[in-house]
Amino acid sequence: MRVLITGAAGVIGTLMRPRLRREGRILRLLDVAPLPPAEPGEGVELVTGSVTDPETMARACADADALIHLGGISRESSWEAALEVNINGTQVVLDAARKAGVTRVVLASSNHAVGFRENGQAGETGLPADSSPRPDTFYGVSKAAIEALGSLYHSRFGMDVVCVRIGSCFERPPGVRGLSTWLSPDDAARLFEACLSCPAPGYRLIWGVSDNTRRAYSLAEAQALGYRSLDDAEKFAADYAGQPAPAGDTARYVGGPFCTTPLGRPN
Template sequence: MRQRILITGAAGIIGTMMRSRLRREGRVLRLLDRAPLPPAEPGEAVETITADLTDPAAMAEACEGVDAVLHLGGHSRENSWTQTLAVNVDGTHTVLEAIRQAGVGRVILASSNHAAGFRPVDAAGPGGLPADSPARPDTYYGVSKAAIEALGSLYHSRFGIDVICIRIGSCFERPSDVRGLSLWLSPDDAALLFEACLSHPSPGYRVIWGVSANTRRLCSLAEAEDLGYQPQDDAEKFAAEVEAGVPSPHLGGPFTTAPLGEPN
């Protein structure tokens, strides 16, 4: 019997990078986004759905017959309070309700370092900031990610769904600045992390950091490693290519001073 994984936000940056990296024999990727997705290539076990994650009926249909959900959808940057609430918070509630009603046993929620963006960098300690450090959001976007973590906790405690919240650092092909040298999550490591979250026998409710094995990392890897994550990449190989800049005293970097509610 094939495993079926639903990925929301599949046309986004991370979703696009994961399409090829999460392919496995015996697995079907059900890809959902409001933007049209490229159709399945010959031999590719992919189902595409064009729908909005804020639509309860569409999400209910998308979750039918699914074994797990990787929820990447939503605004990935600062936006107005109205849009952030409607898409990131209410939208995630819609996704979780569809998961509950369909009897899906596991969901991975894409949280962000910005849920704890006002954590002081100098409080990291030798092992890095613990993954369950209490939220100190730096933006409306960060508030929405803290709310997503709280919703995940509720749906685990009430309904027994395995929920893993990943506070993603910065997932791109390469880091763009000095801050990225500590928070980078390489696409290949992201796939390893998602696989660990999908395969752990009984994770319960977890909050973990999503970063690579960076020489300058500020965030603990212990919690993700406990799930079986073994990162292979280090942002330090890009150190000579990025601008030096002025280090921020907070984890969220420039997000802590950017105007609230304005895209950045």
């Protein structure tokens, strides 16, 4: 099985490279940035190029069985950049995958696609993963558009597309707010494995978070695909005991500080 991962030099792509290695699996890694060379026996193929380039993507998708699309701008940026890289780039990626016969696609969305949803409004079960978009930034708009493109390519062409609304995937939670939004790298690998192996998921929206004590998001949709979280950000809580808790709109809304970030200004 050959799995193409775009944005492989980014934070999540770097974390997934060793975690998604499997006997009999080839990871084809793509990024505009340099990637560490493949180690002997690693089962890795490297492609240098942009997700916005149709020729690069056609070459990258050839003979691929599945695609994990992590490539793009991961913070707030200008509207032009969000449009070109995240939205247009995803369309290029999906069309190349369609033409190459790739039928299983995982798209990296974000909590910022629903950033102006209120935390806790769904009660004990958490905010449903298929909540309609309420983006908090141009970045959030681009992620909502990515989800819409995934829906279109599923409905038009029958591709299985799973959109993962990722909270914050790092080695450790990024501050107090991260105790709610954290997706551990190991859980991220478990989640992507579920997305790749679930029989005929169709089109799905799921949350990409660990089973954190403080999480405000539903895991039911991801669990329906076979995901089981084994991590909880609460084990890091003591490390942030001296930090102030989020307040105001940062606490009220899913998008946290992105809800007050100036539009179009890199953060």
